[in-house]
Amino acid sequence: MAKMNMLHAINSALDISMAEHPQACIFGEDVGYFGGVFRATSGLQEKYGKHRVFNTPLTEQGILGFANGLAAFGAPALAEIQFADYIFPAFDQIVNESAKFRYRSGNEFNVGNLTIRTPYGGGIAGGLYHSQSPEAYFAHTPGLKLVVPRNPYQAKGLLRACIKDDNPVIFFEPKRLYRASVGEVPEEDYSIEIGKAEVVKEGSDVTVLAWGAQMEIIEQAAQKAEEAGISCELIDLRSILPWDAETLIKSVTKTGRLVISHEAPITNGFGAEIAATIQKECFLHLESPIERVCGLDTPYPLALEKEYVPDALKVFEAIKKSVEF
Amino acid sequence: MTNPNNISLNISHALEFIDGHALNIPTLKILSEQGEILDGATAPELDKETALKIYSTMRFIRLLDERMQAAQRQGRISFYMQCLGEEAAITASAAALKQDDMIMAQYREQAALHYRGFTLEQFMNQLFSNEKDLGKGRQMPVHYGSNELHYLTISSPLGTQIPQATGYAYGQKLKHIDKASGELSSEIDNVTICYFGEGAASEGDFHAGLNMAAVHKAPVIFFARNNGYAISTPADEQFKGDGIASRGVGYGIKTIRVDGADTLAVYEATKKAREIAVTTGEPVLIESIAYRLGAHSTSDDPSGYRTKDEEAEFKNSCPVARFKTWLLKQGWLDENEDEAIKDKIREEILAALKVAEKVQKPALEELVSDVYDTPIPALQQQYEELKEHIKKYPDAYPVTAGRIK
Secondary structure: OEEEEHHHHHHHHHHHHHHHOOOOEEEEOOOOOOOOOOOOOOOHHHHHOOOOEEEOOOOHHHHHHHHHHHHHHOOOEEEEOOOHHHOHHHHHHHHHHHHHHHHHOOOOOOOOOEEEEEEEOOOOOOHHHOOOOOHHHHHOOOOOEEEOOOOHHHHHHHHHHHHHOOOOEEEEEEHHHOOOOEEEEOOOOOOOOOOOOEEEEOOOOEEEEEOOOHHHHHHHHHHHHHHOOOOEEEEEOOEEEOOOHHHHHHHHHHHOOEEEEEEEEOOOOHHHHHHHHHHHHOHHHOOOOOEEEEEOOOOOOOOOHHHHOOOHHHHHHHHHHHHHO | OOOOOOOOOOOOOOOOOOOOOOOOOOEEOOEOOOOOEOOOOOOOOOOHHHHHHHHHHHHHHHHHHHHHHHHHHOOOOOOOOOOOOOHHHHHHHHHOOOOOOEEEOOOOOHHHHHHHOOOHHHHHHHHOOOOOOOOOOOOOOOOOOEOOOOEOOOOOOOOOHHHHHHHHHHHHHHOOEOOOOOOEOOOOOOOEEEEEEOOHHHOHHHHHHHHHHHHHOOOEEEEEEEOOEEOOEEHHHOOOOOOOHHHHHHOOOEEEEEEOOOHHHHHHHHHHHHHHHHHHOOOEEEEEEOOOOOOOOOOOOHHHOOOHHHHHHHHOOOHHHHHHHHHHHHOOOOHHHHHHHHHHHHHHHHHHHHHHOOOOOOOHHHHOOOOOOOOOHHHHHHHHHHHHHHHHOHHHOOOOHHHOO
């Protein structure tokens, strides 16, 4: 074990993947010698060569078009989109191409070798275009897998699983935690199964669900709730697609209450999908309406970011509301 | 270039703009409309066997197109797209490649697929979306694809295959790169050809794909089929530059324009382009000029957007007839025999059509397979619920009801 921050953990997962397959390539804007604007790919060009770790021109649709082709050829394509806010020029290549490659060809061709890494989320004073959480757009697309880690250990294990998975995966990295989150991470290879949520803390009064950077927020809220005598069960969803309904159903069946929190705007956020499923599956076990604590339906703000975000206080209030209903 | 801006340094003291049409791009033409090698042109090294394979492919595709266009009009298939007028461009370019080079086509390149060996039965199965279709009946007619024949399954969104071709070709090149020097250590064994229309070249993916191919040195042959129309929009409402070829120079890509109705010119240009790609690892752009003699698809009628006079003018420049005349002059083809074969092909097409339209549609399972490598739990559950529903109302779902396990 070694102490690593999330960037080191991601770098380690990439390093193992590059060593594993002689044709694996890492590419994106500034990922080459510079090692990426957040330095996630530091040192990899020196180690694996310019032909396998390289800068691309500034064209997100080109990065994903190239990635789809390289993955279809059979080489692991590890594409980076510098900020999730800039993934939209590649939307067509991801939604109409990556996601449908296998289905439309009757499995004659596939891009299972594709992994897209992209930093998402707020908390870095990034304003509208360096803060968004666009997971819900992609969650509406059959054929994709979506994964979000909450800490360095999770990041390395989940990223390795994404790269080895035989489907196109988008790996959303919580950039606020890149350096802030530090923990014990094995230097050797390991994977964490995609599609499985994790109960990170057991409790009996209310289930609180989040993923990625928002986990830290609900942990703070749960701490406050415990002080007020409320026992919270905390779940990290980890995979948005496919998502682990089973673990959540089991938890809500026990607690009878659910609070969901995500940074993205509330309307049509992924929390809506979860709430719909849980009300159907846990209808007779629910003691109170499912609460959602999310971003407001505005573009991501700058000066008023603190007011906008679903912070621990807002989650705490929702927990109380749920329990006191 | 050795300066930070990556430009040629040519300092001038006279204020002068370069004209937007400063390039004077020649069009390679080898074969005259009368089937003669033109003065000054070099006759290609094209053996009899290859020449006849090119011709028989064009002949077959023309007959297939004719019959399937009619089948659509009869309501037997939902949609069709003809290759009419572009048979030479597509067939001769495919013929200049190796059998296992990758083809990434747009949708009108069925001749390239047939040249590779896609059978009449395979065409029919796709057109009728039956259970024998390699694509499992999921896409509209003419969206062919075959892994075995290295022909990427067609995707309707235009131009998406262009940057994909760059990525695929980069993959083909990877094993030939020396890690230390970053240079080619051996001749590349396989390249990718990427077909697209002059309309699709307006998509952002065109820019992304060509620029990345140039920057990353991917061995792709970009084959722009400038046929004058994107559905109803004429090329002069699509761009103001000199065709698509002028753009190749902007990306720093070796470029050639050819008469796309001239089988020999297309064959020679593509053969040379392949040679450049395998030896330098760099992309090449070929712009083929051949008039789209037919409609865009069975869903439009060209009489609504172009004149009869214009169509008549180009009818005389039929690429199949031009090449056939050359073959006759070579003594490689017999007119009577050719007509007899055409009759035979027409019969075979009709017979295959009658077989394929009776083959049943794909099983219900194919609705949910291949979304992922294995169905995810939520989809598995939806599938189980759907099966129960169909079992409850079998009359409403006659295609699958009787076959649910």
